[in-house]
Amino acid sequence: MLVCVGLLIALQGTPAVADTADTTVDRRRRLVATPELVASAYEDRAARALVALAREARLGQDSSLIAYDALAKRRLTVQFGLGEHGRERLLLRSEGASRVRWRLGIGAHIDVVAARTAIPLAYPGARVLSDMLDDDPVPYFPGREGLVGFNDVVRSRDRDGSPMIHPLEANAEAYYRYAGGDSVSFAFPDGRRIRLRELRVTPRSPRFDLIVGSLWIDVQTGQIVRAVYRPAAVMDIAKVALEDDPHAFDDVPTWVKPMIFPMSATVTAFIVEYGLVDERWWMPRVQTVEGRARTGPARASFSVEQTFRYASVNAPDSLPAIAIASMSDSSRHARRVSICAARRENRRKGAEDEESAVLWCANGDTIVGQ
Numbered sequence: 001m002l003v004c005v006g007l008l009i010a011l012q013g014t015p016a017v018a019d020t021a022d023t024t025v026d027r028r029r030r031l032v033a034t035p036e037l038v039a040s041a042y043e044d045r046a047a048r049a050l051v052a053l054a055r056e057a058r059l060g061q062d063s064s065l066i067a068y069d070a071l072a073k074r075r076l077t078v079q080f081g082l083g084e085h086g087r088e089r090l091l092l093r094s095e096g097a098s099r100v101r102w103r104l105g106i107g108a109h110i111d112v113v114a115a116r117t118a119i120p121l122a123y124p125g126a127r128v129l130s131d132m133l134d135d136d137p138v139p140y141f142p143g144r145e146g147l148v149g150f151n152d153v154v155r156s157r158d159r160d161g162s163p164m165i166h167p168l169e170a171n172a173e174a175y176y177r178y179a180g181g182d183s184v185s186f187a188f189p190d191g192r193r194i195r196l197r198e199l200r201v202t203p204r205s206p207r208f209d210l211i212v213g214s215l216w217i218d219v220q221t222g223q224i225v226r227a228v229y230r231p232a233a234v235m236d237i238a239k240v241a242l243e244d245d246p247h248a249f250d251d252v253p254t255w256v257k258p259m260i261f262p263m264s265a266t267v268t269a270f271i272v273e274y275g276l277v278d279e280r281w282w283m284p285r286v287q288t289v290e291g292r293a294r295t296g297p298a299r300a301s302f303s304v305e306q307t308f309r310y311a312s313v314n315a316p317d318s319l320p321a322i323a324i325a326s327m328s329d330s331s332r333h334a335r336r337v338s339i340c341a342a343r344r345e346n347r348r349k350g351a352e353d354e355e356s357a358v359l360w361c362a363n364g365d366t367i368v369g370q
Contacts, residue, residue, distance in 0.1 A: 031174035038173045041176065041178055044180060046197075047178045054199070055222075057221055057223055058146070065140075065314065066314055067104065068283070068310055068312065069317070070283075070308050071311065072097065074135055074137065075094070076095075076302070081299055088300075093117070094116070094118075096116075096135065097112075098113060100138055102140070102141060106320075112133055115132065116128060117129045137306070140284060164209045165210055176204065176210070178199060183198065195219045196219065197217055199214065199215045201213055206233040212230060212232045218282065227272040230266075230267055230269055235264060237264060261296060264294050271288040272284070273285050277310050278313055284308050287305070289302075
């Protein structure tokens with residue numbers, strides 16, 4: 001569990017780094033795509049036009065989409081083993097389902113309709129753990145990034161704070177090369193056709209904050225409708241932590257270090273698939289993340305799969321407005337930090353407050369109240 005937590009923190013909470021072979025470069029500095037880099041980034045004019053179309057679509061939004069009602073399901077599996085070839089055993093499996101009702105100008109109403117978590121080494125059967133209900137089941141909102149691994153922040157033109165470098169952001173030619181790939185067309189009974197074109201993305205250097213893979217793009221709208229990719233290199237978690245704080249491991253006892261080093265993590269596959277709802281709107285259908293991590297002699301593999309099924313799009317609904325207290329970004333961040341610190345302190349003391357309590361459920365029973 002520790003290695004997976006370390007991976008998530010490292011991927012989501014650290015700024016982008018420069019080439020992993022060079023520890024002297026400022027990790028927060030982004031390169032500028034010079035005319036020479038731009039000229040060498042594209043295999044041909046078709047690839048360049050496809051990137052320009054996808055960039056424009058990424059920063060825009062479909063004004064015709066104003067509401068949807070969806071069922072979001074999630075499944076998380078973590079397995080662990082010892083040594084290079086030891087058998088992996090189930091450490092954690094968590095499943096959940098939520099109904100998401102979203103309307104433009106109001107927001108998203110989320111109702112948790114099912115949840116269960118099994119940790120065989122900790123307790124028999126399954127429970128509903130409050131900490132496992134914090135995942136984000138919302139498939140879309142205006143400005144939401146369409147690629148997994150990048151979608152924890154809203155899309156913008158300035159992404160200097162992103163943990164990974166998006167292949168469609170401004171100046172990405174300084175980090176990536178692009179080439180056209182295969183194409184496929186779909187015909188509808190009314191004679192309308194949709195054509196998809198593959199865009200192959202390769203990094204200029206092997207770095208964990210860059211990706212390698214392929215993006216399938218609707219050539220008419222520029223919408224990404226399918227993507228398969230992975231980080232271009234394995235992340236050395238200890239190295240990243242030391243770049244942020246040279247004294248990060250000073251308080252770790254010497255006899256403990258062989259148990260936690262080397263510390264590395266990587267995502268072996270990001271898979272994103274969209275479906276054409278009502279033959280009009282490309283909406284997220286499946287999002288999958290698979291990876292592995294290592295801490296000392298222990299290793300772990302994990303997978304997260306989210307699926308979305310839409311009951312309606314743009315149907316009339318009487319969603320009530322969501323009351324939101326006026327709060328600055330810094331205040332929200334400080335509030336989240338204080339809540340996390342309070343939770344850690346309660347767990348350290350062994351306290352179980354109302355929020356960290358669990359609900360028991362029999363084997364096979366997944367239903368839990370809101």
